[in-house]
Amino acid sequence: MANSLAGGNAHALLQVGNVYGGLSIGTAPNGEPQPGLVSIKPPIGRLTSGLYGRDAVLADLTASATRADGALIVLHGAGGYGKTAIALGVTRRLWRRDPDFRVWWVDASTGPGLVAGLREVALDAGADLEEVLRAWSGGRSAPDLLNRTLEAAPGPWLLIIDNADDVRLLEAQGPFGDGTGWIRALRRSCGTIVVTTRDKSREAWGPTAVRHEIRPLHPAASAELLNAGSPAAGSSAQARDLAARLGHMPLALHLAGRYLTAAQEVPEVPGLDRPRNYVEYERVFRDRFPEIDRLHRLGAEADERRLLNRTWELSLDLLEDRGLHWARRLLRWLSCLASAAIPCFLLDARVLAETPLFRGITARDVEATVAGLVNLSLVERAEFVDPRSETATLECVWLHPVIREANRHQDDVRDDLPGYLALCLSVLDGFTSGLTFTTAAELACWAVLSPHCEHTVAWVAEEAGALRRPLAWELMASKLTCQLARFARLTGAYSRSAGQFEAAAEVRRHHLGRWHPEVVAIRRELAWLKWEQHPTLVVLDEFAALADGCRERLGEKDPLTIACLHDVAQLKTQVGLGGRDGDSYREVIRLRGQLLGRPDAESVSAQLALVTTLWENGSDTCEEEFGRLLAMVDECAAEPAAWAGGMPLEVLREHVVLLRDRYRGTRPD
Template structure:
């Protein structure tokens, strides 16, 4: 099949998404995964006892059990999430925890909820792509769940998002009355915002006694309960401030008290230090103004940063400021390249050892966290991030924004896109690439080329890894926010538009894909030249569009022209030339010219093994296509051996539930069936169907085709064919 060149405009046009081909059984198109497992819905774990929230938690639990939706609201740092965690623990129901801090995270989380609740994955796929009403689908499915469940929407500060474009009171959006339990945490405590759909519970600051106990939980040797109470009162009962103060004193307690070390070591001295640093707000009103609350938190953090400076880490403060300008998402540790950091005067001379020590120091005082993740990451508390990103002089803030953009860009440029081993790192980096578009105009105008190149790499990753929806969103955002008039931006924006067109083609949105391809093809000759490799890459993709439309003769002719031109300008062994030849072989196969297709695939395979290596994804894709030719030519034994080896590679490299693994397994089953080994064919097909509905959706043509294969295999053994969805579950007898 045609092999879209997603990075045809980047200067390395050989990187491409390549897909398998089910010859006669399933015609394969790339679709984003539709199955559960894309994101965790588990509640975050509690790390300390919950203090001072017993009555609130009991009231919320009682109302949830009675079927009443609840909103716990209050300012940042008050512990709303902690209350929700305790409620979930006490309610004892199956809990689905969704990050509602942004429209995207809310939609992604609720999509996962719908799937976990048993919704048809294909219907979910279509609804979340705009071909159905996703909120209706979600609530229809939740109404069918017989067991007790709790849906937590955490940090739903923008209530308009829950309305899905309509007033929330109309009950047509994401929040409705339900037979289960819905708990929301939000900063919005306005009853009109919630339209009578939920019972509101305001979360207060902690009492002196509870605040004191919270301090003693973290720093049990830092003084008496009376002294802890005085400090708790001084900190206005703000849970986050109390937590950070306790963490600070716990760290100090482990330090040698050498002569001249003048640091607060207990509750009393910590309170005195706060007074010295904070004379203007010594007496807080009974109901602190939000700005005063933020100042309280800021002063608490500043004291912790002073501690680190005293311990020999003056760069901890600017590092925290810098990290606050990344996206509100886990930050890959890899992004903090010391050679890039050192270009800023404040980090001059920084080494990897020093950076590691800074990160540990910030973690020790509770300002950074290192959650468990396959890719090492750092996480800031949202309130810490929110406050610190606006601290400092305007020039300093602008420099930090530009520095975060540079760091994300360097990491994006350093990672291969087509190597599946890099994809977990790309997934963590992706939100930070998108965040480069959110900087103020002044910063964006200072480094537009860097931002454009970063987004181009990110959209190429999305296209390659099958993250089509995310990639389309990112591409369209980049095209709308970056002016194409700048010379350094025009080329990467053409690459982004080409990636957008390729992803639209993957979704079989042929008209939209053609429109985008034509825009690129019209501009590319002026920018690059008519016979430039990047222009030819777009012609290659347009040929793939012709094949998708069924214009096979025209597609073959265009592929041949592109191959000839690429061979002349790039050389016979260039990855883009080989990609075009691979697509040409697919066009020949589609026209039934088996001998010509086999010869072309074998030539491409030989060159790809030389250039890319035997285990490269592109090499393995060509082998997969060649196995299909062998099967179509009647060479079943050779096809079986090839597919079996390819299946082992794909399962180990991509995982058992990857689309390419399922396709290879079903192709192997087809060969086994043709060779008369019906029992093994049945086993392979059942293995496919056990997970296929999660990957493609039960009504997807791939699944229907494999069900048809299984029916034929069962009849061939004299077994009763299984009806409809019964075939999806593995046989248990």
Template sequence: MLTLIGTAAGVIAVIPAFLQLRRHDAEKAVRVADRTAVESTALHPRTILRPPVGRLPKVFRDREAVRRRLQQVVRRPDGKVHLLYGLGGSGKTAIAIKTAQEAAGRGRMVWWVSGVSASEFVTSMLRLARALGARESEIQEVLAGRGNMPDLVWKYLEQQQKWLLVIDNLDDIRILDVAETKARDGNGWLRPTRKGVLLVTSRLGDLSQWGTFTKAHEIGPLDPRDAALVLRDLAPLSGSYEEAERLAGRLGFLPLALHHVGSLLSSPFSPERTFAAYSSSLKSGLVALMKRGEDDRDVLARTWEKSLDMLTTQGRSQARRILRTLSCFAPSIPIPGVMLDNGILADLCDGDVEAVSEGMRALESVGLIDLPEEPSAESLAIQVHPLIAEASRLHLDEGQETTRVTRVSVALVLHAVEGLKMEDPLDWPRWFEILPHAMSVLEQISRRPASEHLSEAAKCAARAASALIYAGHYTTALDVTRAALSHARALGELDPGILEIRHELAGALYFTGHDADAEREYRTVAEARSKTFGEEDPQTLISLFQVAYVLAGTERLGEAEEIARRVFDIRLKVLGPGDYYTLITRQLLDYIAFRRGNFEECRRRCIALVDDARGFLGNEHPMTFGAQHLLARVLLEQGELTQAEVELRAVLDIAIRTEGEGHPGTLRARLTLARALAMSGRKKEAAVELNRVLAVTNGPVAEPHPLFRAYQLAKDALEG
């Protein structure tokens, strides 16, 4: 199988230039052409997925009974999944954070996973599996659809003792579905165990959907006394206990509303500084709305909008626009500081950068956003409660304010990914951090399909999907591209954003073993790009190159060579002989010659390609040692075993140093070295190299694993 691994700029500029986009699209062909992924570095399980303890109130009120029960369960797991359910804003997450904090204090391993989106949930669970010892080969198998993801995670969870895993805000229980397996079945993501404790928070309290192994704890409004004390904790100078209790009753005794109003009354921006004044300003009792069965968003939204109205009357109208923008991102998932560029946010404040900071402080002071206690450029992360985000989104329409909010939200996402490379493991955490926010922004914009920014949002989602593919998250990439495609349909078949998503969809299909579907999708995109950009445009050539690569991989060498030759001739004319994409097309043609058995011709061409690649790209560029690996394979076929070994050891040395021991390119080179050693009669040395690979792949490699061909050749040579 041909290995094509390229280095891409991956630039998504805030104000993208057409040439930059063309270059970016050209680079994707190289990334999608390799069916491998770099091994992620495993972290210690105590250092990942930490609970957000900074969100706890300074004084934690009430909930003593359920907290005592959870403390007992953490000490002695009872074989149940524990569910905290109730109205949004009732304090479920706070109880879970407090439980997690106490468990960590007793030496338990504690992990916190968001259940807001499927992609965030799966990514976090696989990160946990890696930290607990899952081998990269096992990860790749389940991501390629050849294994059961929950089985893999639970295999390693059951090897641990005394742990707490919290899944927070799991309101859509379908996120836990795996094929035909449902949450209630007990053999999917939720499983009874006595090794540790699985704690879930959700608005959903229907036990028929959670399974008989689930112990439910309903979290209702606070006790009136504790509700009043929450207000007094936050605003101790705002009135008596009796006045606080009356106001708490009008707020439905809901912790989220109490926190918001208490923060507001203590804010320097609040015109109403007492419990009595705020209580009288409420036009309707929220508790009455609750009794009428109103949605909990309606119960709380009136209070939040009142606070925004208050800030507007004080000349801080930018606070509303900032909140609307932040609400476009994924709720409950921290918005990383890299997305919060004040220069871009200043567009919401008529260009006044200082007004951005003032608006943020105003929102925090009234409890509408959460900021870290000690913000810095590296750690700053803003969080918007899901209910606040949902209520705020209801006010987005087709008006001028919404147009501005849309423009800024897209610009913030584009700014966050600027300069990131999809194939660089160092950039993957940033991509995964931004992905749920990019998808959320795309979804929000799709509700206003006339938006001029929909195409840019679609492109960003496509590039995030490309990063998923390079990291080996093939199944997730398939889900992301399909979701992005559904959101962007209104753009039309020839829109560049749609074409970019479909190009990545084809890659995800190919990496999950759907070669025919991938070829068909690549051909469709190539035809559309040809109509849109012209036959010689780099974007058109990318898709044609991918078609040729799929054909070569399926042994249709004649068709593959015809298309690749045409692509090469145009690239040579348009981009020149030293361009990376010209070189990578040469490598595809050399591989086709190798597969045809034209070894002498392939040898001459590989030697020339290695020399040119070293001159243009450097000795340690993946393109260079990829061509060198192909040369070594040719030498093996020609019986020049000593020289082949020299080339392979050089390739292996560079691959280990630049890509790591577990990278599939490294493993492929090691398998070829094992074959060379076996053919030289040094079978003990060959067995050592083969066993090093098997230690990573967790046993023999079978079809359709990407390493199967190299593995089989090495195995046959060793047994021959």
């Protein structure tokens, strides 16, 4: 379609079509083209305030632009980190020094916008109009013409290509498949190219590019940015707290400050619960995140890149378009875990593939998906170092708190809440069930898993009303609570351990009753926890009462009854109340034998304690009981697969023989 403009020497508008997803410029019937369909002027008006905490990178970029040595500079980082603002900040600095400094701005968020913008750059840099028309119509290489024109353009100049997240639009082959990319480091140039992108992969930009990773702000700069935007919204301390909650992300900080300023200028309306200061805004962010973007629309509209629930969806759309179909679901699941380092050993495709959410996923899929998420800064690589042992390090990933909130509150997570919650429970329970506390590496695993276990347990309690069969969910969660309590007990955090054991016991007691074996097992662990802190007769009485209750309600041959009787025998011996003949141990051995029909680790342990008691009391039956102990060890050795003792049987036998010989050496001839 063509349009003509009235007036003398009228020009026709250019045709706009698609060539490789871009613009094809034709000519009007009278042969006179009309360029200028898009603006390449930097949108400096979008910088409404100063840039806080970015002085170093601004100074470096300004110096590079002033040198005009043909550098290709890539500013990469997650959406919301302020890459575009930094590029505009450089422009403002350059223009303050020299209002005539040539700066071109091209929006690369879409193919048509990129192609049209680069066409305008070529024209403004001095390319022949006819050559541009021919190149951008596919008659010759448009990327080659652009690069030759920029190499010859007098400098200094700065070309900023903003939002170049889809690097395929700038890849080496170029949009016309002729082997020349749109952007490359220029030789003999008098200018500089700056690209802002979410893609940090080195392969995308080549070895000659100068790469700057844009990170969240430092805490002081974050608070300064908030205070500058909304100085009447609270104290400096409250600003620091809110900035920390927002992960020091420039976009989130800017939106919060702008909203609070607008909220203070609007009269309060009955029926609306709007936050009006830092504390109230932080509460909404923490407890009612889905409402955040509606707040930000107060007094202004925002595009997708400036909406907290949408800007990272653009990155996920891009990954999906690249064939990484698991990216959105994997990021959603990671966001359902705690706001802490997530160990990579949880990303086990063999476990994930057994769940409906990730049915069919492979290890290669997981590897490629995680790499894609890392390249777009949706997750970051991290290393967990256990403070108890610096040699125990674990490879992890980490989510920015705002990205995490935005993902875990998406509708698809809420629609499949049981699926995501079940995956968190099953992965954590499956891994911790086989994890012991014997090595530094295992202790590091416990340390890195603990916050995720606690978070998942709290999530189950919070969502119990929305789940079918809440009993099953809460009982599963109580397993994680018990595991956490054991880890806390091991590390000496007795008060924390007691609280966790009591919480798990309360859940199980509520659903199963006071004398259910799973409840008794926790009560027994709580009693041991008390004994470790205060070995008193009062605690011993608690053990005895637990053993008597088990004998009455579960029966004397129940494994828990026998275990509790063994506890009582041990503790009586420790306080000197075990008796000369070790009758408490004899009862444990008798009942254990009746229960199993053969000796096991617990009965061997009780027999060893019996022998020790008899030896200490000078009993004449000690030699006989040593013989029974060796016979029990030999019987266990006949079925070594059933042995669950901590010491190998051959070592245990040698130890018993040595003890017997020492005993014999103390006896009179």
